[in-house]
Amino acid sequence: MRLPLPRRSAKAAILAAALAACLIAAPGAHAAPAAPQLHVSGNHLVDSSGGRVVLHGMDRSGAEFACVQGKGIFDGPNDQASVNAIKSWGAAVNAVRVPLNEACWNGESYVSSAYAGVNYINAIKAYVNLLNSNGLVAILDLHWTDGTYTGNSASCSSAQATCQKPMPDAAQAIPFWTSVASTFKGDNAVVFDLFNEPYASRATGNTTSGWQCWKNGGTCNGIGYQVAGMQGMVNAVRATDASNVLMLGGEEYSNDLTQWLAYEPTDPDHNLVASWHSYNFNACANQSCWNSQIAPVIAKVPLVAGEIGESDCAGAYINPLMSWLDSQHTSYLAWTWNNWSGSCSSGPTLITDYNGTPTNYGAAYKAHLASLGGGPGGGTSGPLHAVGAGKCLDVPNQSTTAGTQLDIRDCNGGTNQQWTHTSSGRLTVYSGSGQMCLDANNSQTTAGTKAVIRPCGGGANQQWNVNANGSVTGVQSGLCLDVTGASTANGALVELWTCNGGSNQRWTLG
Structure with missing residues (x-):
């Protein structure tokens, strides 16, 4: 910015040691996903796994x-x-x-x-x-x-x-x-x-x-x-x-x-x-x-x-x-x-x-x-692509039953594969009275918690960060949306797991 800046009122110097102390997470806090490691590919910025970053x-x-x-x-x-x-x-x-x-x-x-x-x-x-x-x-x-x-x-x-x-x-x-x-x-x-x-x-x-x-x-x-x-x-x-x-x-x-x-x-x-x-x-x-x-x-x-x-x-x-x-x-x-x-x-x-x-x-x-919304490309709705498997997050058999565990399947454009990341942090599927939300089953916060659908409520177990590094993390748990066992097969179940940077925890929306 080239507009002239007036002199500012005096500010106390922020010492490096004080800043470093602020890096220590409060007890019970969940670490944020690491910032993406960037390089250039063609005319795009991409992360270490090749996913586009905007x-x-x-x-x-x-x-x-x-x-x-x-x-x-x-x-x-x-x-x-x-x-x-x-x-x-x-x-x-x-x-x-x-x-x-x-x-x-x-x-x-x-x-x-x-x-x-x-x-x-x-x-x-x-x-x-x-x-x-x-x-x-x-x-x-x-x-x-x-x-x-x-x-x-x-x-x-x-x-x-x-x-x-x-x-x-x-x-x-x-x-x-x-x-x-x-x-x-x-x-x-x-x-x-x-x-x-x-x-x-x-x-x-x-x-x-x-x-x-x-x-x-x-x-x-x-x-x-x-x-x-x-x-x-x-x-x-x-x-x-x-x-x-x-x-x-x-x-x-x-x-x-x-x-x-x-x-x-x-x-x-x-x-x-x-x-x-x-x-x-x-x-x-x-x-x-x-x-x-x-x-x-x-x-x-x-x-x-x-x-x-x-x-x-x-x-x-x-x-x-x-x-x-x-x-x-x-x-x-x-x-x-x-x-x-x-x-x-x-x-x-x-x-x-x-x-x-x-x-x-x-x-x-x-x-x-x-x-x-969020995510590497900044999209708000569309298929949620499982990068490691080359498939899409899927509600099996287009089910609308609360508690149905999600899986991955070949992308087909169906309504059961269309997700929206809302301004309140929810990931919704379907629309109108049939709308459902991605849900951490029973509000659990442990690795292995099932990723399911339930009617949308106000709980933190239905709030998700779609992050710049391609991970999708639960606000309540800090865990990552994960394809079980890094499987690439149709029907592989989706759960929450400790974030590890694996390709089975990378997703792109839209």
């Missing part, structure tokens, strides 16, 4: 500015309760984007040591661990960087990392990504967004030289420091043996992707994603432009709309945008999950408090998330 979530601003302003590390709470509030916006929420500051991570001398270097790194590590342990992908974004720039569209004249620069500086951005990649390599539930919002073309004076600067870096006309180009940052990450997915924002504050494919860097791991930002005040802000400029990129590589929003605190822009992105099976996150004074007057803000009370703009986003 990301939906929020940007969590603060770690890019609080530290350099001497206010702390985060802006607002970053504990389990705050993550619960984010997740309360619906089962479709599976990602949080965290903007970072290179000077704070690298421990540059002008940043208070309390908020820099090892203290900053440990706090970010603890927050990423917290997100991942809650089943959420963490997207780490290099947001503010060093380098003096006073040219076209300059946000500030300081050489310090106190605003959005046209491109990152080689002197600090390359060490930053080397360190970040070394820290998080092996955890592919962490995505690296290499630079927030490039605008090199405004500095260099034309589109071609801007895109060349974007890719290659080095000496760029109009920029008074050596630039870290996208290729150099890709190389820095891969030199650490980190295979994490990398997001690369286009030109014009990541809104222009017209030359992204032509200037796409080389990646030995083939794990690059186009990052796109879309606001109502951008140049590409209507469906005609999306179809002509953005859809061709989506056809070739995965795309994540890392920031979407609008400046009027409403939903008139994001609603058609999200519908279009849904039609393209494309990921998106909204700016921003922050309670800033003046609400939306400081830019598009989703909430009025950290309990998750939405602004008008946030209410539009929350309602759309609820309509998505």
